[in-house]
Amino acid sequence: MPGGRHVHAVTDAAFDLAAGECLALVGESGCGKSVLASALLGLLPGNAQTAGSARLGDTELLTASERELAGAIRGRRIGLVPQSPAAHLTPVRSVRAQLEEAVRELTGTARRDLRAAAERAAARAAFPLDHLDRFPHQLSGGLAQRAATALALVGDAPLLLADEPTTGLDRDLVDRTVDELRRQAGAGHALLMITHDLAAAERIADRVAVMYAGRIVELADAPGFFGAPGPRHPYARGLLDALPGRAFVPIPGMPPELGDLPSGCAFAARCGRAAAACETVPAPHDGVACHHPVTAKKEADDARTA
Numbered sequence: 001m002p003g004g005r006h007v008h009a010v011t012d013a014a015f016d017l018a019a020g021e022c023l024a025l026v027g028e029s030g031c032g033k034s035v036l037a038s039a040l041l042g043l044l045p046g047n048a049q050t051a052g053s054a055r056l057g058d059t060e061l062l063t064a065s066e067r068e069l070a071g072a073i074r075g076r077r078i079g080l081v082p083q084s085p086a087a088h089l090t091p092v093r094s095v096r097a098q099l100e101e102a103v104r105e106l107t108g109t110a111r112r113d114l115r116a117a118a119e120r121a122a123a124r125a126a127f128p129l130d131h132l133d134r135f136p137h138q139l140s141g142g143l144a145q146r147a148a149t150a151l152a153l154v155g156d157a158p159l160l161l162a163d164e165p166t167t168g169l170d171r172d173l174v175d176r177t178v179d180e181l182r183r184q185a186g187a188g189h190a191l192l193m194i195t196h197d198l199a200a201a202e203r204i205a206d207r208v209a210v211m212y213a214g215r216i217v218e219l220a221d222a223p224g225f226f227g228a229p230g231p232r233h234p235y236a237r238g239l240l241d242a243l244p245g246r247a248f249v250p251i252p253g254m255p256p257e258l259g260d261l262p263s264g265c266a267f268a269a270r271c272g273r274a275a276a277a278c279e280t281v282p283a284p285h286d287g288v289a290c291h292h293p294v295t296a297k298k299e300a301d302d303a304r305t306a
């Protein structure tokens with residue numbers, strides 16, 4: 001940070017992800033989701049520090065050299081659907097040219113087959129073929145998103161990292177886009193989808209990781225999380241309760257600034273269950289980092305006394 005300030009953007013993030021599996025990483029704006037993605041790709045700014053381990057097969061991503069990351073990892077072993085596609089597309093080249101180049105670089109397709117391969121890649125991401133000759137600035141946000149998704153799928157990478165892949169898309173296209181990403185996971189890829197969109201997460205995720213103020217506060221199987229017994233962390237519960245299709249009750253208050261975190265549980269100030277124990281940071285235990293997680297039994301008791 002400018003002025004020598006230190007921000008702990010991501011702490012205690014622990015999860016694994018197998019081929020064929022989709023993990024959704026959800027949480028409010030600014031909680032550290034993209035920082036986590038950037039760390040995996042070696043794209044953090046030069047003054048950022050990381051600790052711990054992030055393994056992709058035999059490769060330690062956090063200490064891999066830029067040469068290895070650029071030459072063998074990004075695009076080839078990790079496909080990225082970036083959060084701001086417009087910023088990742090090359091402004092002076094048509095979508096077709098960018099797709100053909102990616103196909104040539106990442107798949108070694110012969111020159112005469114590039115055109116067809118690029119069109120197949122576009123179609124996979126529902127990018128309309130009659131827009132392929134457009135330049136990025138001639139695309140709507142939704143089309144730029146689909147162009148970026150098409151590019152991310154070209155390398156057939158074993159891990160797909162999609163950072164808000166549905167921003168700017170209407171519901172139909174959200175469903176089509178996430179279904180295509182899910183299909184990739186079904187075909188033996190692992191998918192880490194970062195999203196604000198809990199409906200999209202519910203639609204395709206096998207597991208959900210909830211992030212709050214730089215920490216993963218809950219990691220759960222999606223069916224139990226979205227259905228019964230529901231989330232165990234009060235924040236995760238609040239996120240679901242805030243949905244229009246559910247209780248539609250927002251979580252009171254605002255998340256803390258990552259540069260100004262309280263010394264205890266970062267959610268305590270907004271938590272209806274906060275108590276003295278919350279003055280210390282809860283360690284993750286059994287998939288949830290909370291001193292008094294909601295349990296199915298507690299829920300049932302509450303319901304009886306309500």
Ligand SMILES: Nc1ncnc2c1ncn2[C@@H]1O[C@H](COP(=O)(O)OP(=O)(O)OP(=O)(O)O)[C@@H](O)[C@H]1O
Nearest residue numbers: 001007009028029030031032033034035036045258
């Ligand atoms: N280059 C940087 N220098 C200093 N701090 C940074 C930098 N990039 C990110 N941060 C800090 O990390 C925090 C998390 O940012 P991040 O982009 O990961 O959030 P996010 O969860 O992806 O949010 P969104 O949903 O809005 O994309 C920011 O609030 C900011 O405090």
Ligand code: NI
Nearest residue numbers: 033034083163
């Ligand atoms: Ni982000």
